[in-house]
Amino acid sequence: MRMPLPVRRADAEPLLDCRYFAAGQCRSCTLLDVPQDVQLATKQARAEELLAPFVHDAVAWRSPWAATREGFRNKVKLVVTGSAAHPRLGITGPRGRGQDLRDCPLPTLGIQMATPALARFVAECGFQPYDPSADRGVLKFVIVTESPSGELMVRFVARRRGVQGMLFKKLERLRELVPAARVVSLNVQPERKAVLEGDEEILISDAATLPMTLRVAGCDLTLNLRPQSFFQTNTDAAEVLYSRAVDWVSGAVGQDLGSLNAWDLYCGVGGFALALASAGMRVVGVEAQPQAIDAARESVEAMRRRGADVDATFVAADATVWAREQSGSGGAGASEATGEGAGAGEVPDVVVVNPPRRGIGPELAGWIAESGVETVLYSSCNAHTLAADLAAMEVFDVVKAQVVDMFPHTAHFETVVLLRRR
Numbered sequence: 457m458r459m460p461l462p463v464r465r466a467d468a469e470p471l472l473d474c475r476y477f478a479a480g481q482c483r484s485c486t487l488l489d490v491p492q493d494v495q496l497a498t499k500q501a502r503a504e505e506l507l508a509p510f511v512h513d514a515v516a517w518r519s520p521w522a523a524t525r526e527g528f529r530n531k532v533k534l535v536v537t538g539s540a541a542h543p544r545l546g547i548t549g550p551r552g553r554g555q556d557l558r559d560c561p562l563p564t565l566g567i568q569m570a571t572p573a574l575a576r577f578v579a580e581c582g583f584q585p586y587d588p589s590a591d592r593g594v595l596k597f598v599i600v601t602e603s604p605s606g607e608l609m610v611r612f613v614a615r616r617r618g619v620q621g622m623l624f625k626k627l628e629r630l631r632e633l634v635p636a637a638r639v640v641s642l643n644v645q646p647e648r649k650a651v652l653e654g655d656e657e658i659l660i661s662d663a664a665t666l667p668m669t670l671r672v673a674g675c676d677l678t679l680n681l682r683p684q685s686f687f688q689t690n691t692d693a694a695e696v697l698y699s700r701a702v703d704w705v706s707g708a709v710g711q712d713l714g715s716l717n718a719w720d721l722y723c724g725v726g727g728f729a730l731a732l733a734s735a736g737m738r739v740v741g742v743e744a745q746p747q748a749i750d751a752a753r754e755s756v757e758a759m760r761r762r763g764a765d766v767d768a769t770f771v772a773a774d775a776t777v778w779a780r781e782q783s784g785s786g787g788a789g790a791s792e793a794t795g796e797g798a799g800a801g802e803v804p805d806v807v808v809v810n811p812p813r814r815g816i817g818p819e820l821a822g823w824i825a826e827s828g829v830e831t832v833l834y835s836s837c838n839a840h841t842l843a844a845d846l847a848a849m850e851v852f853d854v855v856k857a858q859v860v861d862m863f864p865h866t867a868h869f870e871t872v873v874l875l876r877r878r
């Protein structure tokens with residue numbers, strides 16, 4: 457096993473220069489004083505150690521993929537602090553004080569450029585920053601996402617719906633200050649708790665989706681992002697993950713993908729599903745969040761309008777319940793779309809899973825192990841739960857594996873593995 461390098465080498469890359477970290481004002485990047493090559497070696501060693509019981513062939517491991525050192529975050533959640541006249545957009549710092557982060561080097565350039573203009577816009581609107589200790593004020597967060605083409609989605613998270621009046625009135629002013637703002641919305645989060653977002657989203661702009669055009673396995677793939685839907689926070693890494701799915705799956709099945717079908721469980725706005733569908737597979741994507749499913753369907757329609765022959769359907773449902781329903785073992789009424797997608801009793805050729813940090817859990821892992829599915833692609837942001845899920849699926853071997861370091865300067869990393877039934 458490769459061990460982490462314990463000390464900084466003299467020839468290592470210089471450390472990232474961050475004035476907030478140097479001054480002790482922000483500690484979000486817990487590994488900022490560790491060179492990136494050392495971070496990467498440490499993450500690789502950790503992944504190899506956790507997955508050792510399931511990787512029987514050392515050549516399964518591909519070289520780890522590393523993100524650029526800075527400018528890689530396509531999404532930021534900025535806490536609004538300070539005063540109505542002088543708002544700060546950043547974090548609540550180590551001593552509970554609001555910390556402006558306009559010079560943070562991690563966000564993409566478009567977000568870095570927009571942040572001071574957004575602070576100015578908030579001041580011009582006169583929104584009082586929300587103070588959780590006193591339960592006073594109105595504006596909680598500003599969430600900004602940048603697409604590869606430089607367009608922005610700007611979401612204001614506020615306690616009250618009434619904020620929408622000012623946002624509608626000043627939309628043109630926002631566009632003067634931030635010309636790249638395509639999608640603008642208000643999320644209403646009335647509660648005094650640490651939950652970032654509420655359920656209600658009010659669209660302020662005409663545009664409801666942010667097109668994210670990625671380069672996947674040598675082709676352009678446009679995904680549509682809606683305000684409340686998940687998207688990988690590192691666009692380059694998203695391209696790597698979806699490309700791995702196409703390349704590894706086609707390498708594993710050794711036949712024309714057009715004759716095969718796949719499920720993409722926890723599909724979000726459909727990245728893995730649409731990459732595989734573009735390569736010719738018949739795909740069903742399953743996702744709990746209805747807005748993400750709407751966005752995925754919109755992407756399919758747009759692809760078809762451009763003349764692409766894609767066979768992809770999307771279902772809003774719990775992944776485990778839906779999978780069990782397909783084999784006739786689930787309860788009735790468990791999903792919005794019982795009977796939609798795959799036919800009852802159908803077992804796909806390939807299953808993709810990309811769950812939240814908690815993993816897929818023993819029930820779905822057990823179902824996949826028993827199902828007869830031959831090939832599984834598992835993309836995980838938590839190698840601990842990945843290892844636990846693999847332990848529940850020991851009928852599979854890990855035949856390919858890669859660490860995708862999409863979160864430099866933190867201990868987090870993505871691991872993507874290809875499983876084949878023994």
Ligand SMILES: C[S@@+](CC[C@H](N)C(=O)[O-])C[C@H]1O[C@@H](n2cnc3c(N)ncnc32)[C@H](O)[C@@H]1O
Pocket residue numbers: 685686687688721722723724725726727728742743744745748773774775776810811812
């Ligand atoms: C890590 S994200 C992956 C999204 C997508 N695969 C992508 O590449 O963007 C996990 C997704 O699982 C969804 N999710 C969470 N719990 C779920 C469940 N029980 N059933 C289906 N989807 C779920 C979340 O809404 C989120 O979109």
